[in-house]
Amino acid sequence: MLYKSTRGDSSRVTSSNAILKGLAKDGGLYVPTQFPYIDIPFKDMIPMDYKEIAFYIINKFFTDFDDSTLKNCIDNAYDDKFSSNLIAPLKNIDDNYFLELYHGPTLAFKDMALSILPHLLKASCKNLNIQKEVVILTATSGDTGKAALEGFNNVDKTKIIVFYPKKGVSTIQEKQMITQDGKNTHVIGIDGNFDDAQRGVKEIFSDKEFNNILSKQNYMLSSANSINIGRLVPQIVYYVNSYIQLLKNEDIKENEKINIVVPTGNFGNILAAFYAKKMGLPINKLICASNHNNVLCDFINTGIYDVRREFKLTSSPSMDILVSSNLERLLYEISNSNPCLVKNLMEDLKVNGIYEINEDMKNKLDDFYADFATEEETLSTIKKVYNDFNYVIDTHTSVAYCVYQKYRQKTNDSTKTIIASTASPFKFPESVIESIDNNYDVLSDFQLIDKLSNISNIEIPKPIKELESKRIIHCSICKKDKMKSMITNILNV
Ligand SMILES: N[C@@H](CCOP(=O)(O)O)C(=O)O
Numbered sequence: 001m002l003y004k005s006t007r008g009d010s011s012r013v014t015s016s017n018a019i020l021k022g023l024a025k026d027g028g029l030y031v032p033t034q035f036p037y038i039d040i041p042f043k044d045m046i047p048m049d050y051k052e053i054a055f056y057i058i059n060k061f062f063t064d065f066d067d068s069t070l071k072n073c074i075d076n077a078y079d080d081k082f083s084s085n086l087i088a089p090l091k092n093i094d095d096n097y098f099l100e101l102y103h104g105p106t107l108a109f110k111d112m113a114l115s116i117l118p119h120l121l122k123a124s125c126k127n128l129n130i131q132k133e134v135v136i137l138t139a140t141s142g143d144t145g146k147a148a149l150e151g152f153n154n155v156d157k158t159k160i161i162v163f164y165p166k167k168g169v170s171t172i173q174e175k176q177m178i179t180q181d182g183k184n185t186h187v188i189g190i191d192g193n194f195d196d197a198q199r200g201v202k203e204i205f206s207d208k209e210f211n212n213i214l215s216k217q218n219y220m221l222s223s224a225n226s227i228n229i230g231r232l233v234p235q236i237v238y239y240v241n242s243y244i245q246l247l248k249n250e251d252i253k254e255n256e257k258i259n260i261v262v263p264t265g266n267f268g269n270i271l272a273a274f275y276a277k278k279m280g281l282p283i284n285k286l287i288c289a290s291n292h293n294n295v296l297c298d299f300i301n302t303g304i305y306d307v308r309r310e311f312k313l314t315s316s317p318s319m320d321i322l323v324s325s326n327l328e329r330l331l332y333e334i335s336n337s338n339p340c341l342v343k344n345l346m347e348d349l350k351v352n353g354i355y356e357i358n359e360d361m362k363n364k365l366d367d368f369y370a371d372f373a374t375e376e377e378t379l380s381t382i383k384k385v386y387n388d389f390n391y392v393i394d395t396h397t398s399v400a401y402c403v404y405q406k407y408r409q410k411t412n413d414s415t416k417t418i419i420a421s422t423a424s425p426f427k428f429p430e431s432v433i434e435s436i437d438n439n440y441d442v443l444s445d446f447q448l449i450d451k452l453s454n455i456s457n458i459e460i461p462k463p464i465k466e467l468e469s470k471r472i473i474h475c476s477i478c479k480k481d482k483m484k485s486m487i488t489n490i491l492n493v
Pocket residue numbers: 139140141142143144145224225226227265266268269318319325
């Protein structure tokens with residue numbers, strides 16, 4: 001299996017190369033040259049556990065890793081760092097299936113891939129005999145940053161540098177990042193939003209001169225964001241695994257189609273579900289749920305991507321994104337793998353802040369349904385789910401569930417549905433408690449966490465409990481146009 005750029009660079013690279021580089025030379029994203037198919041009957045997968053399914057799927061994409069290396073990466077990733085031995089359990093709430101992706105070390109779905117990425121990256125270095133130190137640049141709107149810091153913490157011959165919007169993440173998300181220990185970790189708040197951080201990181205990847213300077217000093221750049229194919233492939237696994245869980249529990253029949261609802265910002269998580277569908281997972285609709293930054297929802301409904309709108313800070317900060325990176329991979333797929341077309345659309349976006357896809361591509365968006373939740377709807381949905389089912393969800397999952405309710409009302413579609421539950425409610429105690437009972441607005445974050453634990457009858461997750469006494473280690477901030485000089489200082493180049 002080889003990988004190519006969405007923007008036409010003619011070179012084909014191995015998975016090790018794609019993982020190490022993160023982004024293609026021409027600024028495009030690496031995509032597989034063909035899609036592997038799930039070639040065993042789903043019922044034969046019932047006895048397989050999460051790790052075995054992970055091996056089956058990842059092995060089809062990362063073909064230059066030998067079996068024992070890949071198994072080793074998987075064993076080291078999905079171990080007792082996860083508080084559920086199912087790794088990603090499904091909760092049946094009112095015959096909807098919440099796929100709880102937040103039982104990893106940092107309590108967000110990003111752990112599902114960032115627990116394995118450092119191992120894949122180290123193995124890639126070995127496969128390619130790379131002796132350089134790898135500098136992982138990461139832009140985050142809250143969850144990726146902490147998961148990447150945790151994953152790469154003290155990993156030999158790597159440094160991890162995370163940029164986050166100083167005013168665009170929850171208090172707990174920020175505290176999780178700025179208290180991160182590890183001699184190779186760096187965290188910087190910027191005076192812009194997530195789009196500024198992501199743009200800055202991408203510009204640095206494409207800056208040939210800077211990359212040459214780094215190379216002379218024995219450094220190379222890679223990415224922990226979902227622009228890196230090493231992030232995306234492990235995310236396909238949990239959709240396949242959850243389908244098998246449904247089958248095992250006899251909630252569905254073999255080959256019965258399901259819907260998947262994903263709260264979406266950078267389009268990585270829903271793209272992984274789309275990739276699962278391309279591999280043969282029986283999926284009816286992929287339901288894209290946006291918050292008030294509803295640029296993706298508009299795109300899916302009109303074929304026009306228009307970022308010329310106000311960037312809103314919401315209670316679901318991880319989705320506060322207007323320039324959604326992975327949509328580029330979808331454009332590539334729905335354009336019949338036409339890199340010139342993708343390149344032109346990306347150029348239109350850069351120059352004019354808008355593009356429109358052609359009719360043929362619009363028709364291929366039929367796999368998707370999209371809607372969005374307002375702030376009010378997000379908070380009232382948390383309350384409703386709590387009151388009706390005594391189940392506490394976070395703000396991002398609430399966006400997903402709210403959009404799903406709208407979908408049901410509009411379509412009457414009763415297909416069994418998985419709702420990606422992307423983060424623990426303990427990461428957003430203020431918004432979650434405010435939704436359920438707004439009598440507590442004078443309490444501090446950690447008092448709110450206690451309250452949340454009482455209300456939900458769920459023990460405070462260990463990583464949150466430990467956070468209260470952790471000291472702040474990182475207090476760097478920078479202007480959004482000074483990200484490169486921050487890196488220069490850190491690396492002393
Ligand atoms: N939601 C993200 C933003 C970055 O997305 P990624 O999936 O590309 O890493 C975050 O929490 O940082």
